[in-house]
Amino acid sequence: xxxxxxxxxxxxxxxxxxxxxxxxxxxxxxxxxxxxxxxxxxxxxxxxxxxxxxxxxxxxxxxxxxxxxxxxxxxxxxxxxxxxxxxxxxxxxxxxxxxxxxxxxxxxxxxx
Amino acid sequence: xxxxxxxxxxxxxxxxxxxxxxxxxxxxxxxxxxxxxxxxxxxxxxxxxxxxxxxxxxxxxxxxxxxxxxxxxxxxxxxxxxxxxxxxxxxxxxxxxxxxxxxxxxxxxxxxxx
Numbered sequence: 001x002x003x004x005x006x007x008x009x010x011x012x013x014x015x016x017x018x019x020x021x022x023x024x025x026x027x028x029x030x031x032x033x034x035x036x037x038x039x040x041x042x043x044x045x046x047x048x049x050x051x052x053x054x055x056x057x058x059x060x061x062x063x064x065x066x067x068x069x070x071x072x073x074x075x076x077x078x079x080x081x082x083x084x085x086x087x088x089x090x091x092x093x094x095x096x097x098x099x100x101x102x103x104x105x106x107x108x109x110x111x112x
Numbered sequence: 113x114x115x116x117x118x119x120x121x122x123x124x125x126x127x128x129x130x131x132x133x134x135x136x137x138x139x140x141x142x143x144x145x146x147x148x149x150x151x152x153x154x155x156x157x158x159x160x161x162x163x164x165x166x167x168x169x170x171x172x173x174x175x176x177x178x179x180x181x182x183x184x185x186x187x188x189x190x191x192x193x194x195x196x197x198x199x200x201x202x203x204x205x206x207x208x209x210x211x212x213x214x215x216x217x218x219x220x221x222x223x224x225x226x
Binding site (some may be wrong): 092 | 142146148154156157158161163164202204208209210211212213214215216217218219
């Protein structure tokens with residue numbers, strides 16, 4: 001158990017819909033990262049938050065957004081979903097620079 | 113920009129045989145290097161990391177890796193594998209001092225056969 005909790009574990013939704021994925025980082029970790037894992041693109045960095053503020057952005061679509069709340073949990077919002085958004089979405093957290101990131105179990109999103 | 117190349121997409125081996133999973137990276141700056149393992153339907157678990165210091169890094173489950181700066185490689189090795197090592201292995205790089213986001217390779221599927 002990495003200490004990073006993601007909910008829900010599985011999500012099935014229709015095209016055009018909007019979903020929210022939730023991540024609780026390890027206690028004390030200020031940094032939260034979101035990654036997408038798909039068969040064709042592999043593991044790709046989406047976005048990072050540090051202590052409530054956006055720190056880095058990767059290949060995140062405009063239909064996707066994220067935020068980190070004062071209690072440090074984070075949410076990834078995916079809207080106007082398309083079939084190609086079906087993937088495993090991982091959250092990771094780290095305590096500080098120069099330390100490793102710990103990953104959650106992921107949320108498997110299926111868009112039908 | 114950083115990139116990671118895992119040279120083998122699949123590696124089949126027999127139980128108790130040695131294994132090496134190859135990883136090369138590209139970066140114009142100094143790097144941190146990681147190996148993660150993903151078991152079926154699981155998240156990513158850190159096997160080992162290189163941040164600085166000794167270039168030979170030992171990790172969990174008997175794995176080790178060697179950082180070779182001149183060859184920009186970070187190959188993962190285990191002298192004797194078990195059936196339970198069957199999983200997908202990802203090499204990743206990050207840039208110290210920046211966001212430290214991970215850039216992953218495409219992964220190597222290790223299958224250990226009896």
